Amino acid sequence: MTSTIKTEPFVINIGPQHPSTHGVFRIKATVDGERVIDAEMVMGYLHRSMEKLAEERTYTQNIPFTDRTDYLSSMSNNLGYCLAVEKLAGIGVPDRGNAIRVIMAEFQRLASHCMAVGAFTNDTGAWQTPVMWAFREREKILDLFEMTCGARLTCNYMRIGGVAFDLPKEFMPGARKLVQSLPGFIDEMEGLLVENEIFLVRTRKVGVLSPEMAINASLSGPVLRGCGVAWDIRKADPYCGYEQYDFDIPIGYQGDSFDRFIVRLEEMRQSVRIIEQALDALPGGPHSTQVPLALRPPRGEAYGRVEGPRGELGYYIVSDEGPSPYRFHIRPPSFINLSALKEMTVGGSVADAVVVLGSIDIVVGEIDR
Amino acid sequence: MPLPILATNNWYDFRDLSNFSRLILENLDKILPHGIVYVVAVLLGFVASFLIFVLPSQLIVGVYGERKLIGRIQSRYGPNRVGPFGLLQPIADAVKLMQKESLMPLRGDVIVMNIAPLIFVAPCVLLFAVIPFGPRMIIGNIPSALIYFIAVSGLPVLAAFMAGWGSDNKYSLFGAMRIVAMSISYEVPLVLALLGVVLFTGTLSLQGMVFWQRDLNIWIAFAQPLSFAIYFIAVGAELNRTPTDIAEAESEIVAGYLTEYSGMKWGLFYGMDIGYALAASAFAATVFLGGWSFFGLDKWVPPWLIIVTKTQLFYMIFIWTRGTLPRLRVDQLMAFAWKFMLPIAIANLFVLATERMMWVRAFDADLKFVWVFVPINLLFTAGVVFAWARFLGYRPENTPRKARLVNQAGGFIPLGGAKGETRP
């Protein structure tokens, strides 16, 4: 005679203080044994109302705010915001400024993906070794940032109409040396994890997302590309002269956590390619155009977007000819990428939920803003 | 079995520390009333094994070595601040833990939660009683030491479950349930693997196994490689070492049954985790790696030094796996135990039993013919593991492990290649 054990579902809080929620983010998971049957996101622990604050400061004063939304990719955030304002005010950027922006944004993508890959493997249980390796490489990139703009994490480097400072003379040899060493690191990371059977069983077929669902849920970035959707703003809507550089879009196969991981690894390789080309073809000339400090763009609106490390990073700015934006809206990729979290976690175990969350690569500062 | 005297009986001969303890005990016997010395002997044994084995192992190798080695694996320095080369770091840790406040959850079960660390500590000390450190250096040379060891090493699971239950925390309960399930699952192949050893050696006494290996000049790890492999994996799972540390999986269930513990109560769990790992390593060194013997070297080098070295080296493998491998999921781990380890352990036992029978029938149980079985077992191990992994076990899906590359942005690109795809 067979009898089924009747279990009662209960709610387990993954977060807000949990080793693998990458900040103060909380999933209220209803579990039946180890199986997640419902997941609800609770966020806002880090809400700083940046959109409101930005309405009270000038356009230039808002650049540091964008550093602090996604604190792991401040260069990309600066870039997105500056692009939106330039679009609004019709400001051009000199070639050198554009090339420096591309170099910095790609270095930032490398640094951010290092963190993403490391933290993701940490979530699968590889006890801190890959994360430390990734940190080691990230440190070198942050050293370059420090050399250029004096800050490592919140760079505040891009300006409306260019970048804040020209590159120091130590930058080029340092960047070239780093660019030569980075592919080796990516291969090392790949060798450590991609061939590891435990890693494969932990991430394959976990958090599978169909491409239709991914598109419908407004996802972007590696999460969307992992589903096999070839969508990259750098290719589709080139900004800062990305059309000059030769690179590919990596896409995944079946949209599981492992695909997101390999897409990130491959994106790092492509970033290295772009940086190499940009360093080779770095034009001379000014790095920035002169922009009035109290910029008053004409009445109107602009949506500027870049391909940030986590996806499409958009800034929607409405101007009323005032010194500060009338409305300043951020399209945060990690916030919107969470739209499909429930679909990905329900049905898996608690351990899978953690892996899925790691594979989305959220930054709580950007979710809550 | 007559004991071959390796060392002299002089008290200053440190190849055999039992001489020294005998001197103390004989002199004590003259002073103290008759019978007391039997109590003192056990205490002396425990103190001695603590001083020469547990303390240096636990502090120097267990805490400091583990941190330092993991640090090197993770391309950082590890402890290097307290004392020379950071050697005093374990002591600093212990002092810090003792100072820390011992928090108690409001709705936790006070009695169960406070008793659990004690129940966790006691079996660890008892386990070392049957580990032979030398031909005469053994606290309790009981004939069924193997059964004793397996029985006592099952006790900490009870303590871990008490800790998880008493904490009144869902993560703790998860960890407790997981450790019970895992312990039950992995105890079976573990015992079956050890049964194969018993078949060959014909004794349950650990000292007897060491003598068997020493007389034949062969380690059971070579004679029965599959048993050794099963033992290593199963004991790693029981000890909660990565990649099987699901009971205190940090990234999933915070710290498992230790979530609510703090201060020295947590420190006892942590320290004894290392203690159990060292006990299991010492047990593996005794049963599989020749114990205190080392192909005749034990006449010259103190045997207790040999087994301590073997234990530490075996423990290094645990640290290595911990620093390298990701963690399995709980259902995968259970499936691995029941679907892979158990059939292989049974097949292994079947083969070993057949060999033992042939040995008795054909070779008249002549011990030196064990060498015949070494290549057979090595081939069998390789064959079984390969065949299982290749044909019956988990095969990763055939999708490649490198991302596809496309040159043009567009919509969804189905598998099989389409517009703009440069490389499959």
Place this chain on the structure above:
Amino acid sequence: MATRVWPGSETAAAAERLVPGSVAKSTPVACYLKPEKLVETMAALRTDPESDFVHLTDLCGVDFWDHFEVVYHLQSFEKNQFATVKVEAWDRENASVPSVVPVWHGAWMQENEAYDLLGIRFEGHPNLYRILLWEGYPGWPLRKDFLSMPGGLQPGLNEFAGTARRAEPPVRAVE
């Protein structure tokens, strides 16, 4: 090959073609849809092969003192085109706009956010709650009258060097 940004008139033409009578007005930037026809038109814009706006890139609300605008940025992957669609809500006390969650699942969180910060109700949203702030938070922070002080004082940049005061808006106090 840059993304082709549809001017408002083109979006309006497409919307009018798909769902007649759905367009309220169109500007060079955006096309304003009528709220009552919003969901139907959006679904048509999403499925129509010519517009093919499968991706709701961005959704946000803007407070214009007398009315709210909800801005939808739509993106097509196959055709690589981009359109801005807007809808207006004139009732300040009970601002409400139909929810597009039936069309795009990605609107789920963005509508929640717009509700949380601007107080625009999205009718038909399956689970509308304050996603960043907590339930019962007084007021809607991104509205322009939030934090306005008694006596019509505005916080922020009124005294910024070289700037004039903004035109006096109709100030309301936060309850």
